[in-house]
Structure formats: structure tokens, C-alpha cells
Amino acid sequence: MVDDWFEAYLDADGVSFDDDDAALLRAVSETGSVSAAASSLERSRPRCLSRLQELEDALGSLVERRRGGSDSGGSELTPAGRDVLARFDRLHAALSGTAGVPETMAPGTVTGVEGELCDVETEAGRVRAIGDEAVREPGRPVQVSVRADAVTLHAPDDAPAPGATSARNRLDGAVEAVERGDAVVRVAVDVGFSDPLWALVTADSADRLGLAPGAGVVASWKATATRATAVETVTERDGEGA
Template sequence: MSASPFIAHLSLESSVGAELTQTRIRLLEAIAATGSISQAAKRVPLSYKAAWDAVDQINNLSAQPLVARSAGGSGGGGTRLTAYGQRVVAFYRALEQHYQTTLDQVAAGLDEASRTEVADFRQLLLNLNWRSSARNQFSGVVEALEQGDVESAVVLRLDDATRLTALVTRDSAAQLGLAPGRAVVALVKASAVLIGTDPGLRLSAQNLWWGEVERVHEGPINHEVVLALPAGRRVTATLTATSSRQLGLVPGLAACACFSSASVLLMSAS
């Protein structure tokens, strides 16, 4: 138990704001211990859907997948941490321990007034913490930038197999400092993603990602469909229950996620 009146809750952020929180680390540790996303969710605790959403976002925003899912068979499917995921968890815990030790040492030299100011400062940081309701968040690097008179087409490299095209105004591109090599996060609302299953599908959308249906969360009006992409990322789409049934969307089915470059919101660190 820490001697400090303050308990360290470590939250790591990349240059583009992606978070690795204690809740997510505990989820990763529970996955490693149980080999099951449902059992891991109960340990945290999180809902089954919230656990999968967290895993999808972690994998999407990471240079390498932290969590891998094995296909079902005679022994059933399972979920495991990759070697990279194990190293990330170990690094986080080591850093957290050092963080708490430092906090204990600083707190030991504070008077009551100073401790109040520290608590106020911590609350300010929490209030400034950025959040997004976008279901799809992808970390990438600008690979190409085509400047137009009014708009700019931006191509992001998410991984060796996945590219994402975004269309932003020329002014926005300048404000974000977009240039080849710049790290950014791309946000895409699930409602902006269309799903198709016809291999001969021809659409004008610049982003066409083929993958496999991994999960379908059924609601009375809409279905939320999660596609697993070849490189380990996930993309989520929201479509009507009628459309989902007409397409026959079930786990294991090959499908294409389609979305316009104009529906992508980009964010970069200042």
C-alpha cells in the first residue's frame, strides 16, 4: 500500500492522444490469464461489448496487434496476448511502479495547502482529457498529400496492408501540419461505414477494406457489425437490422467496409 495520500493511476498517451489506461492494462492481463475475452471482461469488470471495443481500439492504434484471436475448432476459439502485447503490459507496470515511487517522494514533502493545489491540478488534467464518440479510431502516418486549391487528399499508412484516404480543406491540412511522415489519428463514425459482400462491388468510395465479419451485435432497429481486417485491425459499421439480415451478415463471412474520404476526421498533436 502506498504511503502517499495520492494513488498513481497511470495513463499513457502517444503524440496523437491515444490512451493506454489501467483499465485496459487490467483487461490485457485478464486476457493473458484466462485466454477468454468474456472471462477477462468479468474480471475487470467490463461488459463483453465494451471489452471487445477496447481491444479493437488498442489493436487499431498500435503499430502491432497486442491481442490475437484464434479460430474455433475442436478445442474452441480463444483470445491471447501477442509477444508484443506482453512486453507492453510489462513496460506499463514497470513504469507505473516508478511513477508511484516518485509520487510518494514528492507528496512526502508537501504541506496541506500544496496537496490541495496538486489535487486541483490533477482535476484540471482530467477535465482537459480528450474523448471522441467515433467508434473507429486509427493511428497512422501521412504517406502522401495531394494539395488542391480548396481541399487536400491525404493518404495514411496504417500498416503494410492498409491505407486510408481522407479529404480535408487546405486550411485544415496546414493547421494540422500535415506532411509525409506526420503521425495522425483518423476518426470514422460507424454510421458512415457501409458494408458490402459482393466481390464485384463497384463504389466511388475511396476506402474499400475487405475483411471478415467477426461479430454482429443485434439491436431491434440497428445492428453493429465488426469486421476483422487482414493485418489485425477492426472496423465497425452500424446498419439497419433489415440490411444486415438481407446481406446475411454472420461471423466468418467475407465482407467489405466502405466509407468516403470526406467522412474521415483527422487529428494530430500540436
């Protein structure tokens, strides 16, 4: 299944550069100051400065603050800042040109509930997902779904330890197929579901990981990026007609 919605991001040292960050750099470039950029985006200046610091810790200097007091001297993008923004725009354009973002679906049974989160036992193992209110009950048959752009792939030797990141879903697998575009690569991974788990990665990441059919990988994704929805059972259908 594919969907026309997608989320583009660049990743560096565990920090993701996304649409909001691109909007911030673009606003700094257009307005000539962080304060004006924050105002145009209806964000607080401290929040913008804090985010810029996080990005620069991972990506290097992105914004040059010129002298003249507290931002009164103005700001402009550094060459690195312009390069990051251009790379993001190219990735965004490449994603826009794809036929859609694949979505993996797999059947399972709810085994535990914690607030809106459900533990679901699938043919590949346990998956944690946000559950519709109707399925938040142990024993309920469900269908779990996750979008390809929410899945991160790791080399087995470099994968974070379980629980070391916010991605609570983690499955070992082997690459089934690699569909390369100019900047974006679709990867089908056999993790034990009836259908492959799809992941969307950049061409650079695919090359770095050596992704090819048969290669071992660890796939991880957040519970908040996973949905558990109700499925109609034969018993329920028969009951409706009784």
C-alpha cells in the first residue's frame, strides 16, 4: 500500500533535520535575522536559537551572526547552512517524485494495553503500536501498519542496543529487494511478516550500509509511528447476521 504523504529528513549524529528546520533556515535567509525569522514562523526566539545550536552541534556552523548587539547586526546562512538546505530540498523533491510511500501491514493480536499503546503479537514478534479505542483489549485481532519513512535500518554490528533509543520496535531481518532512485532508495526487508517490511532511506545511507539482497539488517521504528486497527472476524460477521 502507498500513501501520498511523506516526511523528509536528513540525519546526522542522531539529530534529524526536517521540514521545520528547513523553514527556520529559509526564514533566516529571507529575513536576515534569527529574531525576524522566529517572528515570521510564530516561534519564540529562544526556541529557535536552541534548535539552531542542536543542529550546529551535529552539522557544523549553519548561521553566521554578524556583530551589532543581540541579533541586531543580523544573521545569514553560512556556506554549510546553504548546502544543508539545498541537500534537504533535493531530498524533498526526490520524495515528491516517488509514486508514494509504501506502508507495511501485518496481522496480530493485542496482548497488552498501556494507555493508548498496545502490545501486539505478530508473526514476526511483538510490536508496540498506538491502538484505536476499539482494539485496546487483550485478545483483540488487529492489523498493524507502519510507513516506510518511519523505519530506520542499521547494520547488525552498529545497531543501538535495545532500549537505547526511543524506537521501541526492533526486528532483525534480511534485505529482499532494493529499488534505487537518484536520491531515495526503497528497501524491502524480510523480518518475518507475510509481506516485506518497507524502509525508505537516502542513497548515501544505502551505500554506507551496503544494502543488497541477502544483507542482514536491524529495522527499528517508533511505537508512535505504528497503528493498530480493528479487523473484522468471521465470528463478528456471523453475529451481525444472526
